[in-house]
Amino acid sequence: MNKSHFPVIAVCVVLLWTGAAMAQPAKPSQAAGCESCHGAGGDSQKADTPRLNGQQSGYLLTRLKEFLDPTRGTPHANKMMWENATTISANDAAALADYFRRLAPPRRSGIGAQAEAGRRIFRQGAGPAIAACATCHGQDGEGTGGTPRIAGQHKDYVMQQLQAFMLTARVGTPMNHHAWDMTEEQMQQLAAYLSNN
Numbered sequence: 001m002n003k004s005h006f007p008v009i010a011v012c013v014v015l016l017w018t019g020a021a022m023a024q025p026a027k028p029s030q031a032a033g034c035e036s037c038h039g040a041g042g043d044s045q046k047a048d049t050p051r052l053n054g055q056q057s058g059y060l061l062t063r064l065k066e067f068l069d070p071t072r073g074t075p076h077a078n079k080m081m082w083e084n085a086t087t088i089s090a091n092d093a094a095a096l097a098d099y100f101r102r103l104a105p106p107r108r109s110g111i112g113a114q115a116e117a118g119r120r121i122f123r124q125g126a127g128p129a130i131a132a133c134a135t136c137h138g139q140d141g142e143g144t145g146g147t148p149r150i151a152g153q154h155k156d157y158v159m160q161q162l163q164a165f166m167l168t169a170r171v172g173t174p175m176n177h178h179a180w181d182m183t184e185e186q187m188q189q190l191a192a193y194l195s196n197n
C-alpha cells in the first residue's frame, strides 16, 4: 500500500463501520422485555401478537396510552399489555416507539384469489359502508402518523382486531363503522391480502 493512501483508507473504513452501526437503531433497555413477546427485532412469530417492526411511531405511542384505559382494549390486550403499559414512562415509550419504527418493516405476502379479492376492497372499498382502506392506511398498507401500518401483519391478529372493531370490543376509533358492515368472508379476504404469516 502506498503510504500516502493510508489516511484516506482509514477514514473510509471508519465511515463504513459507522454506517453499518447506524443501520440498526440503538436499542433501548426495555426493548428486550417487549421482544420476549413481540419477537426479536419486533418481528413477532406468534399469530396473536402483532409485529412492531416498521410500525408508525405516532400509532405506537397512541396505542401504548390506550392500554392504560381498560375500557378501550380487548380483554386479550388488557391481559397482555396492561402491566407493560403501566410501567413505562413517557420518555421510554417515545424511545421504544422510535426504535420499533426504524426496524425494517415486514412485507405483505398474500397471494391467490382470496388475497386478490382483499386487495380490491383495500384499494376501492366495498359498497357504500366500507371505505377504501388505502385512503387512511396508505396505498400499500404502510400507515402514516397515527394510522397503523397493517401490511405484513399476522393474519390471525388482523382478523381478531377486525372482529374486535365489529363487536365494539375495541372502541373510540374510526374503524368501528367500517367493520360493522363487513362479512366474515370480506374480513378473511382483507386479512389474506395484508398478512405475512
Ligand code: HEC
Pocket: 030, 031, 033, 034, 035, 036, 037, 038, 048, 049, 050, 051, 052, 060, 063, 064, 074, 076, 077, 080, 081, 084, 088, 096, 148, 160
Ligand atoms: C406478555 C407478552 C407481551 C409483552 C411483554 C409486551 N407485549 Fe405488547 N402486545 C402483546 C399482545 C398479545 C398484543 C396484542 C393484544 C391484542 O390482542 O389486541 C400486544 C399489543 C401491543 C401493541 C399494539 C400493536 C398494534 O398493532 O396495535 C403495542 C404498540 C405493543 N404491544 C407494544 C409493546 C411494548 C412497547 C412492549 C414493551 C414495553 C410490549 N408491547 C410488551 C403482548 C406483549
Ligand code: HEC
Pocket: 050, 062, 063, 121, 122, 130, 131, 132, 133, 134, 135, 136, 137, 146, 147, 148, 149, 150, 158, 161, 162, 172, 173, 174, 175, 178, 190
Ligand atoms: C378513516 C380512516 C380509516 C379507514 C378508511 C380505515 N382505517 Fe383502519 N384504522 C384507522 C385508524 C386511525 C386506526 C387506529 C385505531 C386505534 O388506534 O384504535 C386503524 C386501525 C386498523 C387496524 C388495527 C391495526 C393494529 O395494528 O391493531 C386494522 C386491522 C385496520 N385498521 C384495518 C382496516 C381495513 C381492512 C380497512 C378497510 C376496510 C380500514 N382499516 C379502513 C383508520 C382507518
